[in-house]
Amino acid sequence: MSENGICKITVKTRYFGKLRELLGVKNETYVIEKGAAVADLLQIYIPNKHLNVSKIWRETLFRTLKGEYLQEKNGTPVLKNYLVIVNGKSAQLKDCLREGDEIAIMPPFGGG
Amino acid sequence: MKIGIKQKLDHLGSLIEELRKSSTEIGAITIFVGVVRGTRGNEKVVRLEYEAHESLASETIEKIINEQKTKYGIIDAVVEHRTGSVTVGEDIMYVLVASKHRREGHLALSEIVERIKFEVPIWKKEITEKDGYWVENV
Numbered sequence: 197m198s199e200n201g202i203c204k205i206t207v208k209t210r211y212f213g214k215l216r217e218l219l220g221v222k223n224e225t226y227v228i229e230k231g232a233a234v235a236d237l238l239q240i241y242i243p244n245k246h247l248n249v250s251k252i253w254r255e256t257l258f259r260t261l262k263g264e265y266l267q268e269k270n271g272t273p274v275l276k277n278y279l280v281i282v283n284g285k286s287a288q289l290k291d292c293l294r295e296g297d298e299i300a301i302m303p304p305f306g307g308g
Numbered sequence: 309m310k311i312g313i314k315q316k317l318d319h320l321g322s323l324i325e326e327l328r329k330s331s332t333e334i335g336a337i338t339i340f341v342g343v344v345r346g347t348r349g350n351e352k353v354v355r356l357e358y359e360a361h362e363s364l365a366s367e368t369i370e371k372i373i374n375e376q377k378t379k380y381g382i383i384d385a386v387v388e389h390r391t392g393s394v395t396v397g398e399d400i401m402y403v404l405v406a407s408k409h410r411r412e413g414h415l416a417l418s419e420i421v422e423r424i425k426f427e428v429p430i431w432k433k434e435i436t437e438k439d440g441y442w443v444e445n446v
Contacts, residue, residue: 212359213431214442277446279429284364300361300429304444307358307365307389307430308342308401308421 203230205295209242213303218253219246228293234280235272235289237299257301277304311369312388313362313430317399323386327406331383334406338413340421342401344394351436355395361429365389368428372420376405380412385420389430 209224216222219242226241238257243250259266259274266274272289280287281300293299310326312318320341327337346353373385386404394400403420407413424430425445432443 210361212361212429213433216359217442281361281364284367300364302361302429303431303442304446305426305429306432306443306445307360307428308425308432308445 204228205230205232205293205297207237207293207295207297207299209237210298210300212300213306214256215253215301215303218249218256232293233272233289234282234287234291234293234299237293238280238289238301239273278302309370309373309384310386310388311366311373313360313365313391314388315390315392317388317390317402320399320402323388323402323404327384327386327404330406333408334383335408336406336410336413338405338407338410338417340401340403340417341399342421344396344398344400346396348434348436348441351438353396354435354437355393356400357393357433357435358389358391358400359431360389360391362391365428365430369424372423372427376416376420379419380407380416382407382412382416385416387420387424389424389428391430 204227206225206227209226211219211222228241243253246253257275257278259276268274270290275289279302281302282297324337328334344356369387376382383406389401403417405413405417434441434443
């Protein structure tokens with residue numbers, strides 16, 4: 197897909213537990229720039245679509261120190277103990293997304 | 309092996325019978341039944357609400373059981389876990405382990421239950437008379 201000369205891809209997101217409750221949806225579809233990483237989806241696309249809870253979203257997912265978001269040496273943010281699963285497999289924030297990917301964002305588990 | 313992430317658990321007695329018939333080598337069936345407790349500290353619990361990534365949960369439980377087969381030599385296992393709303397006193401989860409002898413059955417059962425809490429994508433909200441709390445097994 198191309199929009200203003202920029203290649204776009206479509207990905208699907210799934211939310212569980214407190215994240216589903218926070219956003220008020222179970223699943224969504226995002227059209228994002230080709231080459232975008234998991235971190236871009238979590239830091240930019242999702243909070244920008246849910247502006248009313250964007251601050252809580254970022255505070256819930258990412259580690260902070262003295263009010264500043266922590267970053268790895270490569271600039272990616274640092275997740276709290278949340279898991280990101282892309283197409284059924286564990287993913288890193290720096291991983292690039294591809295057309296048709298399904299991204300599940302998971303809070304710490306609470307079964308039993 | 310039987311794994312279920314579902315709204316309604318099968319009858320425990322029928323799960324035991326099914327497991328018993330799976331091998332003549334079985335000498336012990338050890339069982340864990342998780343039940344909804346009626347209190348959270350000083351608060352009265354009304355119900356628990358469960359949700360799961362069902363395909364990944366089943367896949368992870370299968371991996372856990374297979375690892376227990378290798379580690380303790382158990383013969384087979386059954387795991388069923390509820391989703392949706394579960395009220396106080398109702399059963400949440402059944403774990404059944406079939407083994408030749410009781411010792412490896414006890415060890416495997418304990419390990420499977422612990423690992424389900426920490427490794428399987430299931431989420432729980434505890435609803436009390438005052439509030440609701442997402443429970444995190446960390």
